[in-house]
Amino acid sequence: MTNAPVISVRGEAVLEVEPELARLSVHVQSQERDRREALDRLAERNQRCLDLIKSYGEAVERLETGGLSITPQLKYRRKEGDIRAYQGTVWIRFTVVDFAVLGELVARLGDLERTYVHGPDWGLRHDSEVYKRAARQAANEAVQRARSYAEALGATITGLVELADEGLTRDSRGRPAEPVALMAGYGGAASASADEPPPIDLEPATQVVRAAVEARFTATAPAELG
Template sequence: MTRSLLALAFVVPLIAAAPAFAQESDMRPKIHVTGEGEVRVAPDTALVTLSVLKEAATAREAMDENNAAMAAVIAALKEEGIEAKDLQTSGLSINPQYVYPDGKNGEDKPRITGYQVTNTLSVRVRDIEKVGAVLDRAVSLGVNQGGNIVFTNDDPASVLGEARKKAVEDAMAKARELAEAAGAEVGKVLRITESGGTPPPMPMMKAARMEAMVASAPVPVEAGENAYRVNVNVTFELLQN
């Protein structure tokens, strides 16, 4: 009885390890290829960064001036149809301003001369045609920094699905071409993995002071297209003729 149990104890691990061993020893000829798929689509959403910078003798004065200007900007954006859920404060800073000794100004140590307050607002504009008007009105009401714009798509799932299909088709075409050149045929898919799927950002304006835009007409904005790219790595069985 004891010998039978010992024999069974050795057999069970061997049976459990059999599938893993068979997988590791799979010596079938294979071919590995990378397929690329790209779909271009017009963006339907713009992410805009707007900042109000105010300077005053005290932090309280600078904050009060900034609050009044930013409140006017937010109210105007809502009048333009921007919903509250698409407005988000993304930064607030209070910085003292100094004058430093330079040997000529009579200062013997750094001295605070005032305060600078910056409030930054991230805005999601879901109507691309409104981006220029939003920028123009915001600048007129006190926005004097920002202007960085990134065009994106609110729901790119269907576009990415199309890009995946193109990537797989590209991988299959490459595999057939390589196999034909080698005098073989492509068999079944053994493994497939995906990478990519994120469009490159498309900033239209870099952060900068925007006073020069105040007197201009609504800002001309071109959204262009977003490119969604997907790569797939596919392993095929290679059948010898």
């Protein structure tokens, strides 16, 4: 068995699927002459923004504050201590999983005072079934390719020696290499009553998911080659 021929192949799968979530960030700002007043305005606007996002319930899966800063603005760049105003900023990050409300939510956020919306960044869940499906298809392709090579030589596949993510079996120095990550692409921009901005029409960007494997199979001895 140790002298059995070995066929080494690569299997790859490329899937194009709809995104499962949209990640966005919001910067809420204030700018006042007095530091305390800047903080108070920032707290009010931040709370208004959070309340709006939370009002969408389960459509928003994740909500977190990414950072906060209060920065003095100088009148003259070369003269320390001459402060003309204080600027406050809060960075909020959240994930929307119901795209039916996304355009409305983004438009309403953008309509808030001193609020800046960035996104959406379309994506898939980390544990998405799409990644597993791509991996299975890549493995199936490796098997089919090995069988095709064996048939071309008048042989048949007899067993599996090794199956791994592409790059995991070895690196340029012969050591175990880091596995190649499965990848997905992105995309990108935002409801409405008489007093609110109209929803922005957002088209989800197609996600491209790739998976690749390396496999080695044992085979029967090939037929004589003429």
